[in-house]
Amino acid sequence: MRYWLMKSEPDDVSIDDLAARHTVGWYGVRNYQARNFMRDTQQIGDGVLFYHSSCAEPGIAGFARVCSAPYPDPTQFDPQSKYYDPKSTPAQPRWQQVDVAFVRKTRLLPLSEMRQHPPLAEMVVLQKGSRLSITPVTAAEWAYLQELLA
DNA sequence: GCCAACGTTGGC
DNA sequence: GCCAACGTTGGC
Numbered sequence: 001m002r003y004w005l006m007k008s009e010p011d012d013v014s015i016d017d018l019a020a021r022h023t024v025g026w027y028g029v030r031n032y033q034a035r036n037f038m039r040d041t042q043q044i045g046d047g048v049l050f051y052h053s054s055c056a057e058p059g060i061a062g063f064a065r066v067c068s069a070p071y072p073d074p075t076q077f078d079p080q081s082k083y084y085d086p087k088s089t090p091a092q093p094r095w096q097q098v099d100v101a102f103v104r105k106t107r108l109l110p111l112s113e114m115r116q117h118p119p120l121a122e123m124v125v126l127q128k129g130s131r132l133s134i135t136p137v138t139a140a141e142w143a144y145l146q147e148l149l150a
Numbered sequence: 151g152c153c154a155a156c157g158t159t160g161g162c
Numbered sequence: 163g164c165c166a167a168c169g170t171t172g173g174c
Contacts, residue, residue, distance in 0.1 A: 030170095054172055058173070128155080130156095131170080132171095133171085152173105156170085156171085157171095158170095159166100
């Protein structure tokens with residue numbers, strides 16, 4: 001059992017969208033390191049911090065969990081999609097996704113507040129220059145956030 | 151809209 | 163395989 005922070009732009013998929021749809025496919029990842037986490041390391045049942053990024057109030061918006069094995073991201077084959085990748089083919093897909101299931105919405109914990117909690121100081125997402133959309137979270141960080149957002 | 155940081159591309 | 167140029171992310 002591992003824990004992750006996964007960034008979503010709420011204009012695209014927010015915590016409320018996830019709550020309404022119960023599960024969503026985590027499409028659109030176009031970074032190899034983030035893809036590799038989904039493809040190689042994530043397991044069904046892993047804990048997910050659902051994070052709102054590129055918005056007025058970036059921060060943690062709720063809890064979710066990984067609920068599928070990796071499978072090809074369909075948007076890579078769709079010429080109409082902004083995530084279309086002409087170098088990818090169904091026979092040799094380049095991009096994978098997992099499905100993520102809603103667990104619980106929390107109050108929004110802003111990035112600025114996350115930075116004020118010493119137990120969270122080492123979180124990958126808080127490190128200078130960190131841009132990865134999927135980052136590992138330690139069991140201690142996860143437990144602390146469960147408590148903080150109980 | 152700015153820009154720091156980092157990833158990717160492509161010429162050599 | 164190096165590395166400069168370019169593109170993207172994402173907070174502010």
